[in-house]
Amino acid sequence: MSDRMTAPWGEYALARFPEDPRDRLRAWDASDAYLLRHLTESGTPLDGTVVVVGDRWGALTTALAGHRPTQITDSFLSREATRANLERNGVEADSVRLLTTRDTPPDRVDVLVVRVPKSLALLEDQLHRLAPAVHEGTVVVGTGMVKEIHTSTLRLFERILGPTRTSLAQQKARLILCKPDGRTARARGNDPWPYRYELPDDVGLLAGRPVVNHAGVFCADRLDVGTRFFLRHLPREQGPGRVVDLGCGNGVVGTAVAVADPGAEVVFVDESYQAVASAEATYGANLPDAEGKAEFLVGDGLEGFGPESVDLVLNNPPFHSHQATTDATARRMFAGARRALRPGGELWVVGNRHLGYHVQLRRIFGNSELVASDAKFVVLKAVRRDS
Template identity: 40%
Template sequence: MAASAPIFAPIGAPLYRYPKREQDTLQAWDAGDEYLLQYIQEQQLDISEEVWLLNDSFGALACALDKQTAKLRHIHDSHVSQLGTAYNREQSQSTQADFAFWDCLEPWQGTPSLVLMKLPKSQRLLTWQLMKLSQILPKDATLICAGKVKEIHSSTLALFEKHFGPTHTSLAQKKSRLIFSHNAKTQQQLPAPIRWSVPDYDFEMQNHANVFANTKLDIAAHLMLQHIPKDPSLKTIVDLGCGNGILSLQAARLNPQAQIIAVDESPMAVASAHLNADENLGPAHQVEARVNDCLSGFAPQSVDLVLCNPPFHQQNAITDHIAWQMFCDARHVLANEGKLIVIGNRHLGYHIKLKRLFGQVNTLASNGKFVILQASKRPQAKGN
């Protein structure tokens, strides 16, 4: 049965979260998207030339504005957001505007008549984006940002004031609010990646703005580092959802004969993993970092070991479908007798999902909060 989705009124067509799933109960837009579009229409803002969209998760704004503007630029630190936006634009036939995807680290060039933002989850990413916009946009240019009322605090508005310019908010509507900020052209230099040490493993780490655990080693990674195997038979190891790449570093040190592939959907995470491999392993290291949607594009039975610390949210929505996709992809790419090692919160019940996929699941370690599980791929019986 085909997946169903409610109609997104501004384009008169359904929009889907990515990847598209049957009977998905989560919308691909929110009240903040609707509020932004309503405000543009009511104020008759000029959107005919060039519009920049920051953090437009699944392309709701891009699809709605496509036929009204000549040029659209979609800026996000998410490969999945790009894939979802591309899918929804194609499905809704939103292909009129000159359209381009930019990630946060590449140059942003142009003269937008309007810049719209969805409030990101990370305050560090928000600060980074505000500082970059302040450098590029002309003085007094207006930035309009939408967010949930519960996520807009006085500290949030202080970031706009400090890193962009004078700021005020709209009234609340459907539990969302708009933030209006006017560029004061502060000309602050973009901050370098944050540096921190892991003395137990002699690692010096660097994190770009949107990378998880950005100032110290998180407790799940600390536990996982202790259970990365050293095995001379391993030829290819994948660090799935690599973040800053610290698991890749340890896997590379323990297994110098193996190719290490660090995979994440965040360009900032992948750039951090590149930096950390270069600094900690030297120029001849065997770590390759890739921006990718889980393990799409990997050849079947091409990997010996997958290390995974899966997220349990997509944007601001709590969901387990990303972990399920990671586990399914891992089973597809693992060679027979290959292993998937996963860490997760005990209450998430990953052992149930892994047992359904792999059959054999062992507990490698656990504490009061986390459990590390190992699933082994067995050859399928003929006819299955």
């Protein structure tokens, strides 16, 4: 759904990516508009190096494109949304520099705009990575809805960059106003990410093995309970084949497949650059002699995979898009899996019982089998029948 955001210097047609007429969620919110108004009303000079961090669907980057900003994002979908929104508004693509959270940030930042992410760890990591480029004259403005900004959020800005305060709320949105100083720069310490821990003893073949998590990956400091349940109920005796860990996160599921079956061709896919970096590090830590035997892809699910090119898809789908609860991502993952699977190929899914994924699977595959369940989670299997 395309919608229009009004900024002090223009109006912009914006949409999420991929655009879906059934999706009623907007590509911007009051916090984006509040920040843009603040930049104008405060007289913030925008003729230096402008960096936009965490722009969810490209609203801020598109509105600031006249100032040739650098966007830094962890999301492939956000990056593609930015490209599409620039084109939608007649903005030349080369007006904006697009970087990921894994790229080297600019060496100088004069205006730093931060859309507060859901993950406090990702915010911490990105502020640490940008801090050397920030100087005492840098204008630092964060933005988010009131429910997204906590005392811990403000403490991060204050500990890593400098004295921090918040604005009054407008339309349930708030700004974070930070003034970098040299004393904070000298005392901020080192970036604690990535984080490494060993898996618990009740997860089968990977018991006691290392996991590497870059900041922003779901449950970065421990194994989440859904994945723990999934690891106990993965398919066995599949034989060599092409296996996709779809929405791979830190890669423990795909790594478990590779440890169990060295002949399997495992592909790790996620739309998060931090997640794919984590998966590659986890795989390397557990299979140091298997370099080159797995693929690590940042992308939009199984887009780009050929029809009938995969034997097995393993999936723990997210049911949030930033702060919004939605099953749109799961639906697209399931439909993509059906298209990519060979006849007889299987999709295995873990999810909370209440999400009712069996209904979606029956609609898309025509079948769904309960493999395992407990009080909170289910593991489901759907088989791609002959076309």
